[in-house]
Amino acid sequence: MVRVKICGVTNESDLRAVDTAGADAVGVIADVPVDTPREVSLDEARDLVGAAPPFLTTTLVTMPDTVADAVDAAVRVEPDVLQLHGDFDPEELDAIRTDVAADLVAVVDAADPERARTVAPAVDAVLVDSVDESGAGGTGETHDWAATAEVAATLDAPVILAGGLSPENVAEAVDAVDPYAVDVASGVERAGGRKDPDAVRAFVANALGAGAEREDGNGDGQPRAEGVSP
Ligand SMILES: O=C(O)c1ccccc1NCC(=O)[C@H](O)[C@H](O)COP(=O)(O)O
Numbered sequence: 001m002v003r004v005k006i007c008g009v010t011n012e013s014d015l016r017a018v019d020t021a022g023a024d025a026v027g028v029i030a031d032v033p034v035d036t037p038r039e040v041s042l043d044e045a046r047d048l049v050g051a052a053p054p055f056l057t058t059t060l061v062t063m064p065d066t067v068a069d070a071v072d073a074a075v076r077v078e079p080d081v082l083q084l085h086g087d088f089d090p091e092e093l094d095a096i097r098t099d100v101a102a103d104l105v106a107v108v109d110a111a112d113p114e115r116a117r118t119v120a121p122a123v124d125a126v127l128v129d130s131v132d133e134s135g136a137g138g139t140g141e142t143h144d145w146a147a148t149a150e151v152a153a154t155l156d157a158p159v160i161l162a163g164g165l166s167p168e169n170v171a172e173a174v175d176a177v178d179p180y181a182v183d184v185a186s187g188v189e190r191a192g193g194r195k196d197p198d199a200v201r202a203f204v205a206n207a208l209g210a211g212a213e214r215e216d217g218n219g220d221g222q223p224r225a226e227g228v229s230p
Helices: 012-020 042-051 067-077 090-099 113-122 145-154 170-177 197-215
Strands: 003-007 025-030 057-062 081-084 103-109 125-129 159-162 181-184 189-191
Touching (some): 012 025, 012 042, 025 067, 042 057, 067 081, 067 090, 081 090, 090 103, 090 113, 103 113, 113 125, 113 145, 145 159, 159 170, 170 197
Parallel strands (some): 003 181, 025 057, 057 081, 103 125, 125 159, 159 181
16 A cells, blocks of 8 residues: 655645545645745644644654754644655664654655665655755656665665656556655646645545555556546
8 A cells, every 4th residue: 555645735725635635644844945835934834734634644844954953843843754854864863763753754865775775774764755966855856766666675664755756657656666655746736835636636546546556466567447637
């Protein structure tokens, strides 16, 4: 079974659309040093997390400079999951994990699979993404899924696949990588920072459809039942 996270929600209406579509998790982006239409303030992030219904897992996505900043952000926003971009080493991740109640996800560059192996013991899951030179996500770019499939198959920690996913390619991505979860931000937007509810629904349906086919033993490259398009 594959899980689905929709990232970069900036308002309550999109939060409801994500929940209605049947996603497992929602991401709220705050305190990142890059210019992105998906960023909200930490106070707005706290309000969005607080507005999420009980069975939708909330994720704070952030790029803090220090361990203390990471802990402060998590304490302030109180998400279920803390997703950290940046270069924290395993000792720093351990320290953050000790001090926050949230589960910890470390983002690694898809071009650096060794880093996934280095950080995995210190976190609850690893998110493999097509990050930019600063380590930020939301690039809308896919990467070498075969390399990420190798990471997913050999790592003890759950692997979340991100980077350039969309309603059109997510089923193929699930087939190729067999990840614990898939994550999308820009691929389900109608404008920067605003989700397209139809695209969110199609993304979730196509991801879950592909995951179900794998479970049924039909992930054999044969044509699937017609997918849902936005
Ligand atoms: O989405 C952003 O703008 C962003 C900026 C800075 C740090 C993280 C960011 N996104 C984090 C995510 O988890 C995205 O869902 C992930 O990078 C995939 O993005 P996309 O390629 O646009 O689907």
